[in-house]
Amino acid sequence: MSTSGQRPYHHGDLRRSLIQAGSKLIEEKGLAGLSLREVARAAGVSHTAPYRHFQDKADLIAAIAQVGFEQLTDGAGKAARRHDGDPKKQFVAASVQYILFGVKHPRMAHLLFGGVINMRTAPRALKQASWAAFQLVETIINNGKRAGVFRNRDTMELAVTTWSGIHGLAQLISCGYLTRLAATHRQVETLGKMVSQLLLTGILNTDEKSEGTIHQQTSL
Amino acid sequence: MSTSGQRPYHHGDLRRSLIQAGSKLIEEKGLAGLSLREVARAAGVSHTAPYRHFQDKADLIAAIAQVGFEQLTDGAGKAARRHDGDPKKQFVAASVQYILFGVKHPRMAHLLFGGVINMRTAPRALKQASWAAFQLVETIINNGKRAGVFRNRDTMELAVTTWSGIHGLAQLISCGYLTRLAATHRQVETLGKMVSQLLLTGILNTDEKSEGTIHQQTSL
DNA sequence: ACCTGAACACCGTTCAAGT
DNA sequence: ACCTGAACACCGTTCAAGT
DSSP, X not given: OOSOSOOSSSOSXXXXXXXXXXXXXXXXXXXXXXXXXXXXXXXTSOTTGGGGTOSSHHHHHHHHHHHHHHHHHHHHHHHHHTTXXXXXXXXXXXXXXXHHHHHHOHHHHHHHHSSOSOTTXXXXXXXXXXXXXXXXXXXXXXXXXXXXXXXSSOHHHHHHHHHHHHHHHHHHHHHTTTTTTOOSHHHHHHHHHHHHXXXXXHHBOSOXXXXXXXXXXXXX | OOSOSOOSSSOSSHHHHHHHHHHXXXXXXXXXXXXXXXXXXXXXXXXXXXXXXXXXXHXXXXXXXXXXXXXXXXXXXXXXXXXXXXXXXXXXXXXXXXXXXXXXXXXXXXXXXSSOSOTTTSOHHHHHHHHHHHHHHHHHHHHHHHTTOBOSSOHHHHHHHHHHHHHHHHHHHHHTTTTTTOOSXXXXXXXXXXXXXXXXXXXXXXXXXXXXXXXXXXXX
16 A cells, blocks of 8 residues: 555654554554554554644544544445445445444444544544435435335435434444344344334335336435 | 531541532533542542542442433433323423433433443443333333334334434434534424434334223333 | 654552551 | 552653754
């Protein structure tokens, strides 16, 4: 990945290295185990060097969170794209992927949704990354509405309700509040499908005559 | 509340004082602003005194979280009890209360659901307090099923789905991801009602002939 | 431009000692 | 039984100084 072979006194791409080291530390030990000094150590640099690239610890955390959001949205987006043309399947597939992210990366999920980051004062790039997740939901909802499969209600209302459901389940699992129902990867997948199916019934168009009609879709 | 007036060398009820001071600190500055030393200072005691009452910092945090869970469940339970006999209203009222808790006490909500606490190793009292929240949902769902208003599906499935939805919304709001939709107290209440109503339609019994029949209810 | 080392004010935790 | 003070190994952050 490096464009040049030299790496003398100047590290080269210290910013990226610090983000990477920080992500790894968070995955392994959680936010409480993340110290600026240890990140610097892991990158092989003095403990004050990070201040050339980040304003403070919160700024590094924001950069790590941004990467986390991108991974989350990417995964769910890819899952949805595998079912283009079938909004119901898109919804379930993206939901299951979202939930699995929380199970596979619980500490990252806590970083993104545990109140660690103040979104009001967050860097623009982080805000944009977090909005992308919501936009994905909106796109799927709109596809379903155009196809006549989903209710013709305000997109925002349907999106907030379903996103809340999926997000809440992911959070409850990754916090360990549902260990009895969702211990294994397989159980999580089953529970995710079940909940997203049930959420789906809440937003389905009960007027079935229009279903099946093919409308123009917004691509993901 | 104190049973005796004396408070000489021994503090008297230091444990309770520390929990109270800790709760206050968390509400004001968040978990990051909570230090054992400052809690001790606030209680007017040396920085090592807390170790007589708590194993370590995590143990104090668990005690604070337990109080938080009790407040959360109490609030939602009281709201539900105001609508005994009407499971739909019970569901919406308890949901709105749950969501409002997250808005009024965002830092406490983050403590309870932000992955700070390891539920696998948590003290028994904390585990029990967290289960009570889930049991409240189950009770309301069962009331609705008995009355024939809710679908006759597995209670756990309906409870997990609806709790996820309510919890997810509360979390998204308290993290600041929905500031545009839910800025004021009034907007939060409206959004909460909307989402819980929509979640409700997903679990309503569509076979309407049985509705209205009065069955025996489990009291809260 | 980028990195370092000393310095400061904080932590959590331990332990011998006091009342 | 309950609390204290010194001590230890850590933090985040600042700042003058080095390459």
